[in-house]
Amino acid sequence: MTPRTGPTPTRTRLSAEERREQIVDAARRVFIAHGLGGSRTRDIAAEAGINEALLYRHFDSKEALFETAIVDPLRAAVAHLAEAAGDPPADAESSLEEMHERTRMFIGDLVTVMSDIAPLLGVMIFSGEAPGAQSFQSTVAPVLDQVADVIRKNLGWWDHRAFDPDNVVRLLFGAVWFEVTANRLGERSLDTVTFVDELTDTLIFGLAARP
Known part of the structure; x- marks a missing residue:
């Protein structure tokens, strides 16, 4: 033995x-x-x-797993972003500079969150199946609408050109998602501070009223 x-x-x-x-x-x-x-x-x-x-x-079912593994983390992330978007300024002393800083902070939060959820969001967007589309509509689309509503509430606090808040929000989310994804795939190295500052300047000064 x-x-x-x-x-x-x-x-x-x-x-x-x-x-x-x-x-x-x-x-x-x-x-x-x-x-x-x-x-x-x-x-x-x-x-x-x-x-x-x-x-x-x-x-x-596989769909129940998809809900827990993919949708739930996205739901938590977009809830954080909706909260980070904030409310309009409390007084009439707000200026272009304050809008710039609030936007910069929000974009910084968006980059942080998107760094974690970009692969999950990709699965949802490109799944090509009903559960993915339904999850996007119930999870991500409402926060885009909520952020756009925050922008609308702030429109009276700074001088700007006419623009569609819905288009701006989708442009912002798309730009951040693509940049984070490119960084993950090794296509380029993301300098977060520079990216956030440049995107903020592009949005705020690009939309500001022309002198």
């Missing part, structure tokens, strides 16, 4: 919450790598190191 050379390793038993988080982390990696349409529950289970039956004990 071969003598035992050491104690038998014990397998750590995960709590239900820990197991669920393990599956969600694996799902996020698979969704980012393959998109919603190209991801299968058996691939997610394999990535998590479990069998598919155990996965279904925690999530009853």
Whole structure:
């Protein structure tokens, strides 16, 4: 008989919450790598190191996993951005300089948030399936509208040219998402401070009333 050379390793038993988080982390990696349409529950289970039956004990469908792994983090992020957009200034002493600083702070927050959620947002936008489109409409679209509403409330506090706040917000989000994505893909290195300052100047001074 071969003598035992050491104690038998014990397998750590995960709590239900820990197991669920393990599956969600694996799902996020698979969704980012393959998109919603190209991801299968058996691939997610394999990535998590479990069998598919155990996965279904925690999530009853791929769409439920998509909601938890992709949509929930986006929902939390855009809620933060909506809060960061703020309310109109409290007094009539606000100036172009204050609008510039408030915009700069918001764009800085947007870059920080987008650095975390850019891959998740890409999965949602390019999924080509109903759950992705529905999630975008229920999660991201409302915050774009909310930020545009904040801009409308601030329009009377500084001299500006006529512009459509909805277009400006989508231009802003698109520019930040593309720049962060290009940085992730190694296409260019993102100098966050310079990017935020330049984008702020482009928006504020580009929209300011011409002398």
